[in-house]
Amino acid sequence: MSVEPSESSASGADGSPGSLGMRWPELLMAAFMLAVSLLVIIDSRRVGTDWGDDGPKSGYFPFYIGLMLAMASGWILVSQLRRWSRDTEVFAEHEQLRLVMAVFVPMVLYVVLIFGIGIYFSSAVLIGYFMLRHGRYRYAITLPVAIGVPLFFYVVFERWFLVMLPKGPIETLLGL
Amino acid sequence: MEELSNLASGFSVALTLPNLGYMLIGITLGILIGVLPGLGGANGIAILLPLTFSMNPTSAIIMLSCIYWGALFGGAITSILFNIPGEPWSVATTFDGFPMAQKQRAAQALTAAFTSSFVGAIFAVALITFLAPLLAKFALKFGPAEFFAVQLLTFCSFIGMSKEPPAKTIVSMMLGFALAAVGMDMVTGQLRMTYDMPELLKGFNFLIAVIGLFGIGEILLTMEEGLSFKGKTAKISPKVVWETWGEIFKHWKTFLRSTAIGCWMGITPGGATPASFMSYGMARRLSKDPESFGKGNIEGVIAPETAAHAAGTAALLPMLTLGIPGSPTAAVLLGGLLIWGLQPGPMLFVEQKDFVWGLIASMYLGNIVGLIVVLTTVPWWAAILRVPFSVIAPVIIVICAIGAYTVNNSMFDVVMMMVFGVMGYLFKKLRYPLAPLVLALVLGDMAETSFRQSMLLSQGSMAIFWSNPLVGSLTFVAIALLVWPLWGAAKNLARASEARAEAA
Numbered sequence: 043m044s045v046e047p048s049e050s051s052a053s054g055a056d057g058s059p060g061s062l063g064m065r066w067p068e069l070l071m072a073a074f075m076l077a078v079s080l081l082v083i084i085d086s087r088r089v090g091t092d093w094g095d096d097g098p099k100s101g102y103f104p105f106y107i108g109l110m111l112a113m114a115s116g117w118i119l120v121s122q123l124r125r126w127s128r129d130t131e132v133f134a135e136h137e138q139l140r141l142v143m144a145v146f147v148p149m150v151l152y153v154v155l156i157f158g159i160g161i162y163f164s165s166a167v168l169i170g171y172f173m174l175r176h177g178r179y180r181y182a183i184t185l186p187v188a189i190g191v192p193l194f195f196y197v198v199f200e201r202w203f204l205v206m207l208p209k210g211p212i213e214t215l216l217g218l
Numbered sequence: 219m220e221e222l223s224n225l226a227s228g229f230s231v232a233l234t235l236p237n238l239g240y241m242l243i244g245i246t247l248g249i250l251i252g253v254l255p256g257l258g259g260a261n262g263i264a265i266l267l268p269l270t271f272s273m274n275p276t277s278a279i280i281m282l283s284c285i286y287w288g289a290l291f292g293g294a295i296t297s298i299l300f301n302i303p304g305e306p307w308s309v310a311t312t313f314d315g316f317p318m319a320q321k322q323r324a325a326q327a328l329t330a331a332f333t334s335s336f337v338g339a340i341f342a343v344a345l346i347t348f349l350a351p352l353l354a355k356f357a358l359k360f361g362p363a364e365f366f367a368v369q370l371l372t373f374c375s376f377i378g379m380s381k382e383p384p385a386k387t388i389v390s391m392m393l394g395f396a397l398a399a400v401g402m403d404m405v406t407g408q409l410r411m412t413y414d415m416p417e418l419l420k421g422f423n424f425l426i427a428v429i430g431l432f433g434i435g436e437i438l439l440t441m442e443e444g445l446s447f448k449g450k451t452a453k454i455s456p457k458v459v460w461e462t463w464g465e466i467f468k469h470w471k472t473f474l475r476s477t478a479i480g481c482w483m484g485i486t487p488g489g490a491t492p493a494s495f496m497s498y499g500m501a502r503r504l505s506k507d508p509e510s511f512g513k514g515n516i517e518g519v520i521a522p523e524t525a526a527h528a529a530g531t532a533a534l535l536p537m538l539t540l541g542i543p544g545s546p547t548a549a550v551l552l553g554g555l556l557i558w559g560l561q562p563g564p565m566l567f568v569e570q571k572d573f574v575w576g577l578i579a580s581m582y583l584g585n586i587v588g589l590i591v592v593l594t595t596v597p598w599w600a601a602i603l604r605v606p607f608s609v610i611a612p613v614i615i616v617i618c619a620i621g622a623y624t625v626n627n628s629m630f631d632v633v634m635m636m637v638f639g640v641m642g643y644l645f646k647k648l649r650y651p652l653a654p655l656v657l658a659l660v661l662g663d664m665a666e667t668s669f670r671q672s673m674l675l676s677q678g679s680m681a682i683f684w685s686n687p688l689v690g691s692l693t694f695v696a697i698a699l700l701v702w703p704l705w706g707a708a709k710n711l712a713r714a715s716e717a718r719a720e721a722a
Contacts (some may be wrong), residue, residue, distance in 0.1 A: 064648075093678055100408040102409055103670065104410060108396065114385045114386075117385045144439060149615055150636065156632065164555060169612040171612075172609070172611060205269070214462060
């Protein structure tokens, strides 16, 4: 399952200038759901949708779920195409999308970073980045918060509740 | 009165010092969750759930349900002081709450909101106290067909009552069912829809979905507004509380009406949000002075808050007695019960008496503790909202990531949380409702099992769903709710063609 591409597919042609219209995201979401329904139906057919020796087979229930998903998303898809030229609704302003990406991209990098250096240092980097870049704080305020919050979580989780969180090479070096 | 003696023994379970401590912690965390954007009742509880696995189930559910009460109270603070609904059900509270704050009547508005919440909840808890045992006893006679019919009723009413287009509600719901079916089939042991990915063997965990959809999705939405919080301040003095109480109890009719709306919408899975709007609308329509609504009428605060809290509480009634949650938050609590090995449903009232009555008693106590806590600590919560979003947002992202990881100690879940986050944002923007997805994801296995068992009983004949008056009437109501929007659409269509005929 991949992230839907509707955010990147900017189409400035529709809606008011400087905004992304509703019709492309709407269409792509419906198409995505239709694709999901096909996955469900195909796999249900594979495991069997009929009656087995000991009752309904595994695909019996999901098959109808997939069918209903296909019908509903197909309906949205078709009705979206039918009112294509009349649809001038706005999905979001470009400025709004920029703000959303300004938080989404660091979020994705944060998750990638957790794989590499563990959750504590990644969290410090994320909080530090946000405070410096978006909050325009001075280092004297940023650093204590960026280090203090992960430290607090470390104490709560690893020491208090004995729940282990992902750690990386830096923690190993520190002997934690 | 068997219920009263049960309730008394419940109080003896809930009224211990550690449990009162958990209540206080729960309420405080809950208000914090309700006040912060991106953290709400459902995903707040989902994040904290893994930390309670080692606790005794009664204490754990008391703490978690108190988080729920706290979140319901907390939503009112941001609505009134900042004109930002912290929770969807407090949107209607902003209509008159914020104008009151602008007129220097913030303290009165807050007192009215908290008191109404309290009244709504207490009535709903009383309803649970007396109705739950009866309903549970009644449901003991249920077979798989009846259970499936009740579930059908739940899902059909979502489609019929939803304000979003029915096709989108169905898509959201069916996606939930499909995701619930991924992984090992418990009956045949066969793998379904894993497409050879080992990470999918366990299936999709609804806690991850809730954290992503409501947490990450909400952060993305909030960011869109480019939020900078600018709000009013308020201090509540005992004198104001006393005077406001004197004022609002003149509106006892509004209280009663809103409680009734809330309880009804909570038991049928309408949920707190539509209940609050409906109640606000009714109060305005029946008021002698409808013009003053939206300009700071105290009744406009009482009505939605009472209904939202009553609905939020009443949602626990079908959750406990039938195992069918009336709201996403109730669904998360249900998931918690399952993880502790407690199967919600009629048997719970027979086998786990201490637990059930301890929980019901804690609902009374939790709301009393909650009322006292919010009334005394309002300025402090308002101060938290002054912390800029550039600090709060990354901290909430970190909390969500930790919460998602701790469910199964798996990084794949953190990645899935991000995917669900994007989906939550897109769903909200494209007006797909989120609640049916979550409910279907939680109930999917249960619905499938009861459907298959009914099919086994009837050898594959659908006629089992109207084989006796009980199951037949449940199925009938379900289908009636389902075709409800069709009726409306048909009327619109008729009107449109009439208009066209006239134009031509």
